[in-house]
Amino acid sequence: MSEPSAAVKVKRVVAGILVRGDEILCCQRSHNDPMSLKWEFPGGKIEPNETAEAALARELVEELNLAAEIGPLVETIRHSYTAGVIIELYFFRIDRWQGEPENRVFADIRWVPRIEMPKLDFLEADLGLVKEIAEGKRL
Numbered sequence: 001m002s003e004p005s006a007a008v009k010v011k012r013v014v015a016g017i018l019v020r021g022d023e024i025l026c027c028q029r030s031h032n033d034p035m036s037l038k039w040e041f042p043g044g045k046i047e048p049n050e051t052a053e054a055a056l057a058r059e060l061v062e063e064l065n066l067a068a069e070i071g072p073l074v075e076t077i078r079h080s081y082t083a084g085v086i087i088e089l090y091f092f093r094i095d096r097w098q099g100e101p102e103n104r105v106f107a108d109i110r111w112v113p114r115i116e117m118p119k120l121d122f123l124e125a126d127l128g129l130v131k132e133i134a135e136g137k138r139l
Protein backbone atom coordinates (compact mmCIF):
# COMPACT_ATOMS: atom_id res chain seq x y z
CA MET A 1 0.00 0.00 0.00
CA SER A 2 1.31 3.45 -0.81
CA GLU A 3 2.04 6.15 1.77
CA PRO A 4 -0.68 8.81 2.12
CA SER A 5 1.90 11.47 1.23
CA ALA A 6 2.37 9.94 -2.21
CA ALA A 7 -1.04 11.35 -3.23
CA VAL A 8 -0.16 14.90 -2.18
CA LYS A 9 0.80 17.35 -4.91
CA VAL A 10 2.99 20.33 -4.02
CA LYS A 11 2.52 23.56 -5.99
CA ARG A 12 5.37 26.06 -5.62
CA VAL A 13 4.33 29.69 -5.71
CA VAL A 14 6.26 32.97 -5.44
CA ALA A 15 4.91 36.27 -4.14
CA GLY A 16 6.50 39.73 -4.03
CA ILE A 17 6.12 42.18 -1.17
CA LEU A 18 6.72 45.59 -2.74
CA VAL A 19 7.74 48.13 -0.12
CA ARG A 20 7.33 51.89 -0.65
CA GLY A 21 8.15 53.61 2.63
CA ASP A 22 5.42 52.59 5.09
CA GLU A 23 3.21 51.22 2.32
CA ILE A 24 2.94 47.76 0.79
CA LEU A 25 1.43 46.93 -2.60
CA CYS A 26 -1.68 44.79 -2.12
CA CYS A 27 -3.53 43.20 -5.03
CA GLN A 28 -7.09 41.92 -5.27
CA ARG A 29 -7.70 38.75 -7.27
CA SER A 30 -9.92 39.21 -10.27
CA HIS A 31 -13.56 38.13 -10.54
CA ASN A 32 -12.53 35.21 -12.76
CA ASP A 33 -9.89 33.74 -10.44
CA PRO A 34 -10.41 31.00 -7.90
CA MET A 35 -10.80 32.72 -4.50
CA SER A 36 -11.87 35.84 -6.39
CA LEU A 37 -11.69 39.25 -4.73
CA LYS A 38 -9.38 38.01 -1.98
CA TRP A 39 -6.26 40.12 -1.50
CA GLU A 40 -2.75 38.80 -2.06
CA PHE A 41 0.77 39.79 -3.00
CA PRO A 42 1.53 39.72 -6.74
CA GLY A 43 3.10 36.50 -8.02
CA GLY A 44 2.18 33.02 -9.19
CA LYS A 45 3.33 29.49 -9.86
CA ILE A 46 6.96 28.59 -10.48
CA GLU A 47 7.26 26.87 -13.85
CA PRO A 48 9.40 23.74 -14.27
CA ASN A 49 13.13 24.57 -14.62
CA GLU A 50 12.60 28.12 -13.35
CA THR A 51 14.20 29.61 -10.24
CA ALA A 52 11.94 31.27 -7.68
CA GLU A 53 13.51 34.66 -8.45
CA ALA A 54 13.07 34.26 -12.21
CA ALA A 55 9.44 33.21 -11.71
CA LEU A 56 8.72 36.27 -9.61
CA ALA A 57 10.44 38.63 -12.03
CA ARG A 58 8.34 37.12 -14.85
CA GLU A 59 5.07 37.35 -12.88
CA LEU A 60 5.71 40.99 -11.97
CA VAL A 61 6.06 41.88 -15.63
CA GLU A 62 2.94 39.88 -16.57
CA GLU A 63 0.77 41.21 -13.75
CA LEU A 64 2.10 44.75 -13.16
CA ASN A 65 4.35 45.54 -16.15
CA LEU A 66 7.15 46.04 -13.65
CA ALA A 67 10.88 45.36 -14.06
CA ALA A 68 11.85 44.68 -10.46
CA GLU A 69 14.96 43.67 -8.56
CA ILE A 70 14.02 40.68 -6.42
CA GLY A 71 15.21 41.18 -2.84
CA PRO A 72 15.63 38.72 0.04
CA LEU A 73 13.39 35.77 0.86
CA VAL A 74 11.22 36.89 3.78
CA GLU A 75 9.16 33.80 4.53
CA THR A 76 8.21 30.32 3.29
CA ILE A 77 4.72 29.08 4.12
CA ARG A 78 3.05 25.74 3.35
CA HIS A 79 -0.72 25.79 3.16
CA SER A 80 -3.51 23.58 1.84
CA TYR A 81 -6.74 25.01 0.41
CA THR A 82 -7.76 21.75 -1.27
CA ALA A 83 -7.33 18.19 -0.02
CA GLY A 84 -4.33 16.59 -1.70
CA VAL A 85 -2.72 19.86 -2.80
CA ILE A 86 -0.14 21.72 -0.73
CA ILE A 87 0.91 25.17 -1.81
CA GLU A 88 4.47 26.12 -0.90
CA LEU A 89 4.71 29.90 -0.93
CA TYR A 90 7.96 31.87 -1.11
CA PHE A 91 7.61 35.54 -0.20
CA PHE A 92 10.34 37.93 -1.37
CA ARG A 93 10.85 41.54 -0.37
CA ILE A 94 11.13 44.02 -3.23
CA ASP A 95 12.46 47.55 -2.78
CA ARG A 96 13.61 48.46 -6.26
CA TRP A 97 11.78 48.58 -9.58
CA GLN A 98 11.41 50.74 -12.65
CA GLY A 99 8.25 52.72 -13.38
CA GLU A 100 4.91 52.45 -11.64
CA PRO A 101 2.91 49.25 -11.11
CA GLU A 102 0.22 48.98 -13.78
CA ASN A 103 -2.85 46.86 -13.06
CA ARG A 104 -2.94 44.26 -15.83
CA VAL A 105 -4.83 41.37 -14.23
CA PHE A 106 -6.26 42.29 -10.83
CA ALA A 107 -9.66 43.57 -9.71
CA ASP A 108 -7.74 46.31 -7.86
CA ILE A 109 -4.24 47.21 -6.69
CA ARG A 110 -3.53 49.53 -3.77
CA TRP A 111 -0.62 50.91 -1.80
CA VAL A 112 -1.69 50.19 1.77
CA PRO A 113 -0.06 51.48 4.99
CA ARG A 114 1.25 48.45 6.92
CA ILE A 115 -1.09 49.02 9.86
CA GLU A 116 -4.14 48.97 7.56
CA MET A 117 -3.33 45.66 5.88
CA PRO A 118 -5.35 43.38 8.22
CA LYS A 119 -8.52 45.24 7.14
CA LEU A 120 -8.19 43.67 3.70
CA ASP A 121 -9.60 40.18 3.14
CA PHE A 122 -6.26 38.44 2.45
CA LEU A 123 -5.87 34.83 1.34
CA GLU A 124 -5.74 32.47 4.30
CA ALA A 125 -2.12 31.42 3.81
CA ASP A 126 -1.01 35.06 4.05
CA LEU A 127 -2.86 36.01 7.23
CA GLY A 128 -0.05 35.35 9.74
CA LEU A 129 2.49 37.24 7.68
CA VAL A 130 0.12 40.16 7.06
CA LYS A 131 -0.52 40.46 10.82
CA GLU A 132 3.20 40.45 11.58
CA ILE A 133 3.87 43.11 8.94
CA ALA A 134 1.06 45.27 10.37
CA GLU A 135 2.47 44.87 13.89
CA GLY A 136 5.89 45.96 12.70
CA LYS A 137 7.44 42.55 13.43
CA ARG A 138 8.40 42.00 9.78
CA LEU A 139 10.00 44.02 6.99
Ligand SMILES: Nc1nc2c([nH]c(=O)n2[C@@H]2O[C@H](COP(=O)(O)OP(=O)(O)OP(=O)(O)O)[C@@H](O)[C@H]2O)c(=O)[nH]1
Pocket: 013, 014, 015, 034, 035, 039, 040, 041, 042, 043, 044, 045, 079, 087, 089, 123, 124, 125, 126
Ligand atom coordinates in the same frame (compact mmCIF):
# COMPACT_ATOMS: atom_id res chain seq x y z
N1 LIG B 1 0.26 35.25 -6.04
C1 LIG B 1 -0.08 34.85 -4.83
N2 LIG B 1 -0.64 33.61 -4.66
C2 LIG B 1 -0.98 33.28 -3.41
C3 LIG B 1 -0.75 34.14 -2.29
N3 LIG B 1 -1.19 33.51 -1.17
C4 LIG B 1 -1.70 32.31 -1.54
O1 LIG B 1 -2.22 31.48 -0.81
N4 LIG B 1 -1.57 32.17 -2.91
C5 LIG B 1 -2.05 31.01 -3.66
O2 LIG B 1 -1.05 30.53 -4.52
C6 LIG B 1 -1.62 30.12 -5.76
C7 LIG B 1 -1.08 31.01 -6.84
O3 LIG B 1 -1.31 30.50 -8.02
P1 LIG B 1 -1.78 31.44 -9.24
O4 LIG B 1 -2.06 32.82 -8.78
O5 LIG B 1 -0.86 31.24 -10.36
O6 LIG B 1 -3.18 30.87 -9.57
P2 LIG B 1 -3.62 29.41 -9.92
O7 LIG B 1 -2.90 28.40 -9.09
O8 LIG B 1 -5.10 29.49 -9.79
O9 LIG B 1 -3.18 29.28 -11.42
P3 LIG B 1 -3.75 28.21 -12.45
O10 LIG B 1 -5.14 28.68 -12.75
O11 LIG B 1 -2.79 28.34 -13.59
O12 LIG B 1 -3.68 26.86 -11.77
C8 LIG B 1 -3.12 30.27 -5.63
O13 LIG B 1 -3.68 29.07 -5.17
C9 LIG B 1 -3.22 31.34 -4.55
O14 LIG B 1 -4.42 31.26 -3.86
C10 LIG B 1 -0.15 35.40 -2.50
O15 LIG B 1 0.05 36.23 -1.59
N5 LIG B 1 0.16 35.71 -3.79
